[in-house]
Amino acid sequence: MSDPKKLFIKTYGCQMNVYDSERMAEAMGAEGYVTTEVQEEADMVLLNTCHIREKASEKLYSDLGRLRALKLEKPNLKVGVAGCVAQAEGAEILRRSSVVDLVVGPQAYHRLPQMVAAGGRLVDTDFPVEDKFSVLPARKVTRGPAAFLTVQEGCDKFCAFCVVPYTRGAEVSRPVARLLDEARGLVAQGVREITLLGQNVNAYHGEGPDGAWGLARLVRELALVEGLERLRYTTSHPNDMEDDLIAAHGDLPQLMPYLHLPVQSGSDRILKAMNRKHTADAYLRLVDRIRAARPDILLSSDFIVGFPGETDADFAATMDLIRTVGFGMAFSFKYSARPGTPAAEKDPVPAEVADARLQELQSLVTAQQRAAQEAMVGREVSVLYEKPGRLPGQMVGKSDHLHAVHVQDEAGRIGQLVRVRVSGSSSNSLAAVPVSAAH
Ligand code: SAH
Ligand code: SF4
Ligand code: F3S
Secondary structure, eight states, X not given: OOOOEEEEEEEOSSHHHHHHHHHHHHHHHTTTEEEOSXXXXXXXXXXXXXXXXXXXXXXXXXXXXXXXXXXXXXXXXXXXXXXXXXXXXXXXXXXXXXXXXXXXXXXXXXXXXXXXXXXXXXXXXXXXXXXHHHHSOOOOOOSOSEEEEEOEEOOOOOOTXXXXXXXXXXXXXXXXXXXXXXXXXXXXXXXXXXXEEOTTGGGXXXXXXXXXXXXXXXXXXXXXXTTOOEEEEEOOOGGGOOHHHHHHHHHOTTBOSEEEXXXXXXXXXXXXXXXXXXXXXXXXXXXXXXXXXXXXXXXXXXXXXXXXTOOHHHHHHHHHHHHHHXXXXXXXXXXXXXXXXXXXGSOOOOHHHHHHXXXXXXXXXXXXXXXXXXXXXXXXXXXXXXXXXXSTTEEEEEETTOOEEEEEOTXXXXXXXXXXXXXXXXXXXXXXXXXXXXX
């Protein structure tokens, strides 16, 4: 028997791409492909791309440039481009790079095996009527006890800067029964934590046994799955934080006390220009309600600096909002004009102004992040062991608050949920030792 063919997947962008990469690996797995971490030994290379900022999309072409040499060495090597750049650029990718054989969009990747079998240079960026998830093979857990589960795809919000509504299409929610099946299947394979994913996850409105269910109801049902100890969801939009979802943070011990709730800016003028459809004050009131339900919750956000028209006063309002909320974590980006989006038509803020603002904002959120981590020192927290650490006898996992934790635990095993005491905090993680009584 010949060796199985090897598939190398590189994933850029958001967690939804991570999920899609796993599903593509499973789809090709059914055709006899095994995944490899070593690009040079691959028979097929799949680049699962992100289009969100210019830099992200450019990475595709620099990677394709590097793949040229490998393809010369291995003429039978298949190169596929998937994800949001595939959707946005389609056949243009084949024109720009002779290395590429296949271009497949995020809604069409269940057809990847047929495309590979057909041979030749092909593009499929359809939004087909069939649901790709009902065609794809069952999940096969390879990434350990914490898994992703996409419940919703697409976005109807059309923020003025964002390509996602164009690359991922309109909001579609998966049916409740399918999600419960997938979750139970994951748990049966040892998964103990599930992060529900959606470009707009809290806009979830999937078909249930008695009409459409919102995210809160789905989360409550998943909390009943035996063996599923932790639930998270991301990314949520402030305008879709319904009362029952906020209440679930107070009622459900499985729902972890960490919420990514991007606000983008603290200036009402900029929020309006961004088409975010809420004010800074509405966001602050929402934060109060969430904290009333779950006082120890850690909040995180995304920020864009240098959006067209952003003045010093607008930026100061963003810094004020950050000081008022106190984030456990934040991701900040310099505005990048994306082709086809309304904001791309406007005059940009000078690059050096945007750079300076980004630095200033990042040093504030880094300080807040450090303070949130240091506040954990001396406390008892739970950690789900995901992998061994670099040092002997060390395990690495996430706390309830999503902090990375290194635990010195000779007896530790992957998949254990362990009570530990935090002993120290470094730049990006906590150190801890098991609480002996719990062991
Ligand atoms: N659906 C999520 C975010 C999706 S994109 C939400 O609505 O919050 C992730 C982040 O990338 C965004 O929150 C935003 O901060 C950033 N982003 C999106 N488009 C951008 C652009 N054109 N330039 C810079 N950052 C951008
Ligand atoms: Fe993009 Fe806005 Fe939709 Fe988020 S809500 S994916 S930022 S358009
Ligand atoms: Fe990027 Fe597409 Fe995700 S543009 S952030 S991979 S939805």
